[in-house]
Amino acid sequence: MLDFFAVDSLLTSEQRAIRDTVREFVDAEVIPNIRTWWDQEEAPVSLKDKIGALGLFGANLPEKYGCAGIDNVSYGLINYEFERGDSGLRSFSSVQSALVMYPIYAYGSEEQRQQYLPELAAGRLLGCFGLTESDGGSDPGAMRTRARRDGDGWLLNGSKMWITNSPVADIAIVWAKDDEGVVRGFIVPTDTPGFSAPKIESKMSLRASITGEIVLQDCRVGAEALLPEAKGLKAPLGCLTQARYGISWGALGALEAVYISARDYAATRTTFGKPIAGRQLVQDKLVRMITDHSLGLLMSHQLGTLKDAKKMTFPQVSMAKRNNVRVALNGARAAREILGGNGITTEYPVIRHMLNLETVDTYEGTHDIHTMIIGREITGIGALE
Amino acid sequence: MAAIWVYSEITAGRPAPVALELMSKAAELGEATVVLFGKDAAAAATVAGQFGAAHAVIDPREEYDTHLAPAAVDTLAALIRERQPALLLFATSYDSRDVASRLAARLDCGVISNATGLEADGDGFRVLTPWGATTVAVCELTAPGTKFVLVRPKAFTAVENGGTCTVEEVSGQIDAASTAIKVTDTVEEIAQGPVLSDSKVVVSGGRGLGNADNFGLIEELAAALGGAVGASRAVVDAGWRPYGEQVGQTGVTVKPDVYIACGISGAIQHLAGMKGSKTIIAINKDPEAPIFKNADLGIVGDALKILPQLIGEVKKG
Amino acid sequence: MRILVCVKQVPDPNTVIYQIDPQSKRLVRDGVANVLDPGAEVALEAALQLAENDGNSTVTVVTMGPEDAEDALRRALAMGADDGVLITDDGLAGSDTLSTAKALAATIKEVGFDLIFCATESTDGYSGMVPGMVAELLGIPHLSFIRSLEVANGVLTGQRVVALGYQTVECPLPLLVAIASGSHEPRYPALKGIMAAKRKKVEEYSLDDLGLAADSVGESGARERVLELRPVEERQAGVIVEDDGTGAAQIAALLRQRGII
Numbered sequence: 017m018l019d020f021f022a023v024d025s026l027l028t029s030e031q032r033a034i035r036d037t038v039r040e041f042v043d044a045e046v047i048p049n050i051r052t053w054w055d056q057e058e059a060p061v062s063l064k065d066k067i068g069a070l071g072l073f074g075a076n077l078p079e080k081y082g083c084a085g086i087d088n089v090s091y092g093l094i095n096y097e098f099e100r101g102d103s104g105l106r107s108f109s110s111v112q113s114a115l116v117m118y119p120i121y122a123y124g125s126e127e128q129r130q131q132y133l134p135e136l137a138a139g140r141l142l143g144c145f146g147l148t149e150s151d152g153g154s155d156p157g158a159m160r161t162r163a164r165r166d167g168d169g170w171l172l173n174g175s176k177m178w179i180t181n182s183p184v185a186d187i188a189i190v191w192a193k194d195d196e197g198v199v200r201g202f203i204v205p206t207d208t209p210g211f212s213a214p215k216i217e218s219k220m221s222l223r224a225s226i227t228g229e230i231v232l233q234d235c236r237v238g239a240e241a242l243l244p245e246a247k248g249l250k251a252p253l254g255c256l257t258q259a260r261y262g263i264s265w266g267a268l269g270a271l272e273a274v275y276i277s278a279r280d281y282a283a284t285r286t287t288f289g290k291p292i293a294g295r296q297l298v299q300d301k302l303v304r305m306i307t308d309h310s311l312g313l314l315m316s317h318q319l320g321t322l323k324d325a326k327k328m329t330f331p332q333v334s335m336a337k338r339n340n341v342r343v344a345l346n347g348a349r350a351a352r353e354i355l356g357g358n359g360i361t362t363e364y365p366v367i368r369h370m371l372n373l374e375t376v377d378t379y380e381g382t383h384d385i386h387t388m389i390i391g392r393e394i395t396g397i398g399a400l401e
Numbered sequence: 402m403a404a405i406w407v408y409s410e411i412t413a414g415r416p417a418p419v420a421l422e423l424m425s426k427a428a429e430l431g432e433a434t435v436v437l438f439g440k441d442a443a444a445a446a447t448v449a450g451q452f453g454a455a456h457a458v459i460d461p462r463e464e465y466d467t468h469l470a471p472a473a474v475d476t477l478a479a480l481i482r483e484r485q486p487a488l489l490l491f492a493t494s495y496d497s498r499d500v501a502s503r504l505a506a507r508l509d510c511g512v513i514s515n516a517t518g519l520e521a522d523g524d525g526f527r528v529l530t531p532w533g534a535t536t537v538a539v540c541e542l543t544a545p546g547t548k549f550v551l552v553r554p555k556a557f558t559a560v561e562n563g564g565t566c567t568v569e570e571v572s573g574q575i576d577a578a579s580t581a582i583k584v585t586d587t588v589e590e591i592a593q594g595p596v597l598s599d600s601k602v603v604v605s606g607g608r609g610l611g612n613a614d615n616f617g618l619i620e621e622l623a624a625a626l627g628g629a630v631g632a633s634r635a636v637v638d639a640g641w642r643p644y645g646e647q648v649g650q651t652g653v654t655v656k657p658d659v660y661i662a663c664g665i666s667g668a669i670q671h672l673a674g675m676k677g678s679k680t681i682i683a684i685n686k687d688p689e690a691p692i693f694k695n696a697d698l699g700i701v702g703d704a705l706k707i708l709p710q711l712i713g714e715v716k717k718g
Numbered sequence: 719m720r721i722l723v724c725v726k727q728v729p730d731p732n733t734v735i736y737q738i739d740p741q742s743k744r745l746v747r748d749g750v751a752n753v754l755d756p757g758a759e760v761a762l763e764a765a766l767q768l769a770e771n772d773g774n775s776t777v778t779v780v781t782m783g784p785e786d787a788e789d790a791l792r793r794a795l796a797m798g799a800d801d802g803v804l805i806t807d808d809g810l811a812g813s814d815t816l817s818t819a820k821a822l823a824a825t826i827k828e829v830g831f832d833l834i835f836c837a838t839e840s841t842d843g844y845s846g847m848v849p850g851m852v853a854e855l856l857g858i859p860h861l862s863f864i865r866s867l868e869v870a871n872g873v874l875t876g877q878r879v880v881a882l883g884y885q886t887v888e889c890p891l892p893l894l895v896a897i898a899s900g901s902h903e904p905r906y907p908a909l910k911g912i913m914a915a916k917r918k919k920v921e922e923y924s925l926d927d928l929g930l931a932a933d934s935v936g937e938s939g940a941r942e943r944v945l946e947l948r949p950v951e952e953r954q955a956g957v958i959v960e961d962d963g964t965g966a967a968q969i970a971a972l973l974r975q976r977g978i979i
Contacts, residue, residue, distance in 0.1 A: 029789070033796060033912045041906050048611045071909035084909035284688045284701070284960075363703070469887070470850065471859055493846075495880055499862050502850025505816060511941025512815065514845040527945065537948045544941040581859045582889045590883035602978060626978060637900045638756055644863070644879050644898055650844050651899075659978055661969070670844065676953070680976055682969055684961075693958050698972050702961025710966030715979050 017096075018272040021310045023317055027089065034090045038097040041070060046101035050224060051362050053104075057219070059226035060105050061142070061184050067109060068139025074117035081121065082134030089320035092265035096316075099266030100273050103372035104225030106266040111180045112136060114258035116143030119189050119201055122254060123246035128203060132187070144185035144213075146176035146230045147252045153178065154385050156191075156199075157249050161232065163192035163200055170202065170242065172210070172235040178379070182206075182213040182228035189243075190230065191252050201246035202237055210235030221375040223368075257330050260380050261323060264336035265316045267344040267376060268309055270369045274344075275305045277366050278351035281358070292354070301350040308343035316340065331393035338386035345373040403431035403524070404486040406547075408477065409449065410496050414441045418598075419492040421452040421559035423552055427490060428453030428562075430521050434486065435566070438465035438473050443568070450566035452559055457568045468580045470499035476573025478507050481547050488526055490519075493551045505549050511542040512549035515650060515673075517556045526550075531650075531673050554598070554654045555677060590643070595629050597646060602628025603657045603675070605648055606636065609664020609685055609704055613641035618708040619663060625715040631655065631675075633665045649674035663704040667692025684708075719775040719869070719891075723765045723799065723835040724822055724852070725758035727783050727790035728842040754790040757837030759797070759904035761897040765835040766798045766905070768869065776800045778829060782810060782821050788920060795915035796907035802920040803829055809925050812937035815843075819851030821935060824928040826856060833874070834894040838863055846896075853894040860894040861887055865901035 017024065017035065024032065045063060053060060067073060076091040077083035091113075099106035117136050120128055135141040149159050161174025172192055182188065188204045188211070204211060213228045243251070279302055282293035292298045319336050322328040348370035352359035359366050377383055385400075392398040405427040409420035416424070416435065427433035435454040437445050439461065446457035458480065464472050477500065481489065491497040493515055505512040518529030518537070525541060528550050532538040542548040597603065604623040606616050613636075623630045632642040634649050648655055650673035660678035665671060667683070667690055675681070676695055683696035684704045693699040700707060730753040762779065769775035779794040781787050782805040791802035805825050813821065826834065834853075839846035846862075853860030865884065867876035872891050877884040879898045907915070925932055933939060959968065973979045 029792065030912055030916060033793065033907065033915075034909060037796075037906045037909075037912065069908060070906055075909055079910075084913065086909055086913065090909075280687075469861075474854070495863055498846045499850050499860065502815075502847040503854040503860075505847070506819060506851040506854035509816070512847060513942055514815075514847055529948075531950070532947065537950055538944050539946045539948060540942050540944050542941060543943050578857070579859075581893075582861060582887060584878075584885045584887050586886035587880070588883045588886070626973070634899070638760070640900045640903055642900075644865075644900060645881065645883075651839055651846070659973065659976055670841075680972070681953075681956075682972065684965070684969075688958070688960075694955075695953050696958070697954075697956035698969065699956060699958035700961050700965035700969065701958065702965050707961060707965045707969070711969055714966055714970035715973070718979055 023313050031090045035093040038094050042097050042101040050102045053224040054368050057223045064139035073137050074113045077121050082137040088323040092320045095262040095266040096269040100269030102224050104222050107180050107225045110259050110262050115145035115255050118258045119255050123243040141186045143187045144179050144181040146188050146190040148178050150177040161192040163194050169238040172232040174232050176230035182230050183215040199249045201243035202241045221371045257333050260333045260337040264340045267340040268312045271309050271344040271347045274348045274351035274366050274369050278354040281355050305347040312340040331390050334386040334389040341377050345377050405431040405488045406434045406486040407490045408436050411441045411445045414444045415448045416445045419554040422557040423490045424453040425560040426557040446568045454566040457566045460571050460573050467584050469582045471579035472575045473500050474503045475575045475579050488548050491551045493553045510546045511544040514551040516550050516552045555656050597629040598653050600629035601658045602626045603631045603655050604661045605631035606663045607633035607665030608635045622712050633671050666690045719832040721765050721777045721833050722831045723762050723779045725779050725781045726755045726840045727752045727787045728755045754793040755841050757899050760902050761835045761837045763902040763904040764897045792915050795918045796911040805923045807925045809932040809936045813935050814940045815847040817935035817939050819848050823852050823855035825923050832891050836896045838896045849896040858892045862896040863898045864895045865898040
């Protein structure tokens with residue numbers, strides 16, 4: 017692990033062991049294949065059984081639901097290593113863990129937990145999370161998807177956009193407004209009549225991640241589909257906090273990948289008689305990258321410590337997500353520049369991470385949205401309202 | 402003259418090639434005695450005489466072929482205790498390591514493995530073993546009694562002098578417990594193309610090839626050049642290639658006319674098995690890879706890109 | 719069956735380095751972490767698979783090394799071994815292969831076993847002497863270079879790698895087997911295994927516990943001595959070029975010059 021500030025020394029031996037196992041997994045199973053997957057728009061769905069067997073889905077949820085029951089720093093390190101491989105892989109697992117397993121755990125009935133969590137943890141079931149709609153991701157309260165009472169069940173109508181994993185998912189967590197206009201969550205099996213999930217084609221980012229829509233046309237689900245404890249927008253937003261937490265670590269993994277690539281390239285690329293690593297302008301870029309990485313890692317580690325102590329606040333998560341993703345994106349752009357022409361082919365990991373990070377900067381709360389969340393926190397005045 | 406014994410495995414009715422190398426060296430440093438066990442021992446003794454052995458001690462019973470090391474250890478231990486040669490040489494090989502390790506434990510004597518050189522030093526001997534990439538350690542065995550040294554293949558040259566040796570047949574006492582192991586079948590697997598250890602051209606691949614499938618390029622180039630395929634320990638460990646293709650300190654030692662290393666960083670362990678090649682060509686993405694320090698021609702680049710072009714060039718002739 | 723696996727901690731062959739040495743212009747490789755020997759992981763994997771198929775076996779990992787060699791044991795426990803034994807004593811530092819084998823054999827006698835697994839050789843030392851020595855000291859047979867095996871009715875049957883293929887071998891237990899590298903793909907420690915490992919028992923043995931005299935092992939008991947270090951005869955430095963698209967052609971030119979094509 018790239019670790020200029022010896023964050024390793026803050027980790028327990030179990031945290032290190034978990035990090036190492038994921039790192040080895042990514043080095044062996046992802047890095048050798050990711051270029052092909054990305055080039056051919058192939059999601060890492062084939063890894064689901066292995067990820068499940070390692071216990072990496074929903075790893076911070078309790079053991080009694082078939083999960084690993086690990087602490088949140090360890091959970092962050094998993095995201096770090098996954099995204100060092102590719103943001104698509106981290107998205108694949110983030111969605112399953114933070115946006116599908118977490119809401120079932122946090123807002124579901126005991127029966128729903130028992131039914132779904134062990135299967136999702138093992139990778140035998142895949143899930144997706146339907147919140148965002150095409151009219152504006154940053155304003156989920158304006159959602160148009162409706163859940164109407166239909167006998168003892170519900171009739172779902174509407175559509176969702178930019179849904180990671182939706183074309184390959186077995187279940188979808190769908191958010192819709194009920195007759196009273198309250199946001200409710202539903203566990204919808206994707207083979208339910210009236211449910212379809214067309215794939216979104218021709219992405220130039222997160223190509224190793226499958227993204228789709230969710231279309232609900234008189235999609236009828238029973239009473240057992242409702243997440244009983246999810247009432248109001250704060251439920252899906254609570255999920256997003258979990259996912260953003262993971263992303264704050266993940267982005268640093270991507271930053272490590274582009275930094276290592278750029279540094280190694282600079283050390284060997286000779287112009288005008290010496291390696292470009294010896295040029296001030298190149299050193300400046302590399303130093304910014306490793307400084308940003310060090311700052312980000314310290315922040316995420318502290319965020320995880322706060323989360324384990326149940327003292328983490330959502331504006332803190334916003335700050336970590338906002339900062340770490342943006343510095344990773346800037347680092348990737350700088351790395352791309354250092355690699356010159358070689359920076360534009362997927363032979364090197366840099367342009368792949370750079371393009372991925374454009375999405376990561378936008379999803380799960382855009383950079384600007386997080387600015388306003390933090391702005392409201394420190395001034396007490398909401399710029400969003 | 403110092404009595405130097407060589408424990409020789411027998412392959413196809415002859416001493417193993419590396420044993421002939423050891424006999425020639427033993428004859429240079431002292432009086433060479435070869436020890437041969439198994440059903441072809443008598444025939445092998447004749448060949449041993451032509452390569453420097455002055456004496457052969459043979460026990461031509463089939464027990465040794467079916468029961469592996471423990472049987473040989475029983476007979477050898479008795480012979481060593483009785484005759485106390487100064488030095489006992491083994492090859493660093495599959496079977497000889499098993500014999501040497503058990504024998505050393507039984508006789509409580511020191512053993513040096515992976516030797517690449519041997520020098521006389523007064524009454525004693527100095528043993529050279531590689532220590533890292535740039536250093537050779539000159540060692541001596543300090544414990545009393547017979548010294549055991551395991552020598553890497555191709556460390557010495559086998560010299561045929563057309564001589565003959567005396568042959569003494571013994572019938573060692575094999576303990577009942579030493580016949581517990583039974584070899585019930587032997588299957589040959591690696592057949593196509595030249596034998597790796599003797600091929601004039603070797604094309605080897607390592608981790609840098611990315612995955613096992615890309616080894617197809619190595620096979621294609623080796624076939625086009627009429628050479629053998631080799632592999633680094635890392636890819637053998639990863640299960641990409643069979644152990645028989647491993648070039649290095651463990652595995653096969655090669656000294657071909659041309660050695661082409663593709664995506665191999667050149668760990669010390671690997672270099673030990675191929676540094677004696679006449680011409681070394683290396684392809685690696687990492688310009689810092691140690692393999693380049695040993696290469697006559699090093700190309701800093703992607704083997705996956707260069708190999709198809711090279712195969713095309715070779716096929717052009 | 720009581721299965722023992724002898725493992726070793728070695729310097730990590732793959733470590734992330736973030737510094738370049740200004741003088742040598744090479745990556746700084748100091749402070750390389752220690753890891754469980756990859757060869758030992760293969761042997762452990764073979765043992766775990768056997769124990770899982772058997773259903774009625776325990777796997778104990780044994781190592782000799784400094785205190786922090788316990789990390790290697792924890793890794794093995796995380797992979798699925800049931801408990802561990804750490805032989806650690808300042809007097810063991812600098813042990814040669816036979817002294818190492820003596821300490822291991824003395825411990826194994828204390829612990830008890832039906833079947834012992836080792837790697838064929840360690841990734842750092844490569845001598846390949848220890849498995850045979852341990853077996854000899856325990857008075858049991860050993861089979862080296864085993865790539866697959868099964869145990870039925872107290873007899874182990876396996877394939878033993880030889881230069882051109884394999885031998886089918888059989889031997890009744892007790893027995894020591896040295897597993898061929900690359901023959902079994904070691905599992906990654908799953909998170910549950912990592913969490914469970916910290917609760918598993920690791921027993922420590924010192925020289926006193928084993929009744930071994932301090933001067934019979936370690937530095938003082940070594941049977942060999944390094945007299946001098948000599949530089950290796952360096953090969954003549956060759957030509958190193960960056961591939962600008964003509965790399966293949968340059969190789970082909972050299973091959974033509976050498977008469978290979």
